[in-house]
Amino acid sequence: MTRDEAHLQASGIPVVRMIGLQDLTWALRQGWRDFRTAPRCGLVFSGIFVLGGLALVWLLAISGYLWVSLPAAAGFPILAPFAAVGLYEVSHRLERGERTNMAGILRVVFRQKDRQIPSMAAVIVIFFLFWNFLSHMIFALFLGVSTMTNISSSWEVFLTPNGLMMLGFGTLAGAAFAGLLFSITVVSLPLLLDREVDFVTAMITSVTTCLANPGTMLTWGALCAALLFLGMIPGFLGLFVVLPVLGHASWHLYRRALEPEPARPLRTARATSSDVRG
Numbered sequence: 313m314t315r316d317e318a319h320l321q322a323s324g325i326p327v328v329r330m331i332g333l334q335d336l337t338w339a340l341r342q343g344w345r346d347f348r349t350a351p352r353c354g355l356v357f358s359g360i361f362v363l364g365g366l367a368l369v370w371l372l373a374i375s376g377y378l379w380v381s382l383p384a385a386a387g388f389p390i391l392a393p394f395a396a397v398g399l400y401e402v403s404h405r406l407e408r409g410e411r412t413n414m415a416g417i418l419r420v421v422f423r424q425k426d427r428q429i430p431s432m433a434a435v436i437v438i439f440f441l442f443w444n445f446l447s448h449m450i451f452a453l454f455l456g457v458s459t460m461t462n463i464s465s466s467w468e469v470f471l472t473p474n475g476l477m478m479l480g481f482g483t484l485a486g487a488a489f490a491g492l493l494f495s496i497t498v499v500s501l502p503l504l505l506d507r508e509v510d511f512v513t514a515m516i517t518s519v520t521t522c523l524a525n526p527g528t529m530l531t532w533g534a535l536c537a538a539l540l541f542l543g544m545i546p547g548f549l550g551l552f553v554v555l556p557v558l559g560h561a562s563w564h565l566y567r568r569a570l571e572p573e574p575a576r577p578l579r580t581a582r583a584t585s586s587d588v589r590g
Contacts, residue, residue: 329571343560356398397501399556399559490533495519499566501514521569521570
């Protein structure tokens with residue numbers, strides 16, 4: 313460890329490691345193992361996410377605005393990291409050989425309301441809302457001057473020159489948008505659950521991890537996007553497996569990407585039980 317890294321650890325700022333593609337395959341194997349070890353926990357947390365997506369599409373369908381569900385459904389993978397917070401705790405407990413009872417895990421997740429997770433949740437929600445606004449703006453920019461068409465039943469509008477340009481530009485904008493959000497959340501959420509750092513430090517650490525390992529993290533982001541997309545195709549039902557496995561795997565990848573937190577020495581005078589961290 314260099315002198316700068318030692319200084320960062322002493323100051324409480326996480327130190328980033330170099331990781332490779334072999335770490336991704338290792339993390340996925342660990343994620344699959346955790347899901348098989350505690351499948352009930354994984355199904356509960358993924359079920360909340362899946363049922364929420366189905367309810368959104370159903371409400372939009374019966375209201376006559378099914379087309380609005382397209383950008384909304386595309387935004388659901390953006391919220392996947394936050395939905396995985398409970399899965400991080402499951403993996404954390406399995407690491408320590410502790411029980412994975414749902415009551416205890418839910419208590420830990422509920423206690424996050426007094427820490428930094430809500431601040432990150434606000435950032436993610438803002439990204440989600442801005443993506444919906446951006447998708448509407450892109451639609452209006454390319455197809456707003458077209459003849460009024462019910463695009464829920466007339467998909468040929470997307471094969472027009474303006475429609476194809478909208479799809480191409482929207483895909484590029486969405487990829488850049490998702491990549492930015494991925495870079496600030498891939499490490500920050502498990503870090504906030506694991507250590508006492510503020511959410512700004514967590515986001516900076518997450519971006520630093522991506523910049524230090526661009527090829528590996530880009531591959532991980534593309535893999536996550538592909539698996540989430542495949543899981544969404546059969547009516548979101550594939551997410552019952554994909555989401556827990558990726559959630560557990562993300563925890564293990566976070567463990568590989570950052571140096572462990574140094575143990576804090578116990579005080580020799582006037583020590584209290586609050587001085588000892590679990």
